[in-house]
Amino acid sequence: MTKENKKVVDLLNEIIEMEISGVVRYLHYALMVKGPNRIPIVKWFHEQANEGYQHASMMGEKVTALGGHPTLRVSPVPETKTHKVLDILKESLEFEQAALAKYKAVLKHCGDDVALEELIRSMVRMETEHIEEVVKMLDTTH
Template sequence: MAKENKKVIALMNELIEMEISGVMRYLHYALMIKGPNRIPIVKWFHEQAMEGYQHASTIGEKITSLGGHPSLKVTPVPETKTHKVLDILKESLEFEEKALEKYKEVLGHVGDDIALEELLREMIRLETEHCDEVRKMLDTNY
């Protein structure tokens, strides 16, 4: 395995750990939402958990195709004990921005692997759109 492949695999393992953490995070958020707008917000958080699972699966498949072994670790999810919707959305945005930066970091190491580059660019697009959506949800000046 080439040195650069080892670096990419290590970084992608950080991504899979973050994405699995996102599954746990969004499931927790969905369970903790209360109030009159609960149903659509819970649905949205469940969708985010499923997206995290899909991203982790995709990244894991790529890790194995590069000759690596997907990590079994999960990035710790802090329990802030703050379960108000706007606070949860702020936490979500911070988490998603960190994941976006990690995807961009991996992109800087792909070399000539066009398939991996395209995969990462698609993930970056999806994460950017997610961050944009959360920012819109946080804009309460409507």
């Protein structure tokens, strides 16, 4: 494995750890939401958990394609014991922003691997869209 591939594999493994923690995080959020708007919010959190699994799987496939070994670690998921929807959404926003930063870090190491670059750019687009959606959900002025 080249030095550059090693760096990419390390970053992708960090992303896997983060995405798997997102599965745990979003499942927990879905279970904790209460109140009259519960159903659509729970549905959205379940979708986010499923997407985290899919993202982790895609990154794991790329790790093995690059000759690496996918991590078994999971990033810690803090328990804030705050389960109000707006608080959960703020936590979600921070999490999505951190994930976006990780994906952007990989872009710097794609070199001439167009497939890797396009994969990561698509992930940057999705994470950006998640952030935009959460920001809209946090807007209580309307």
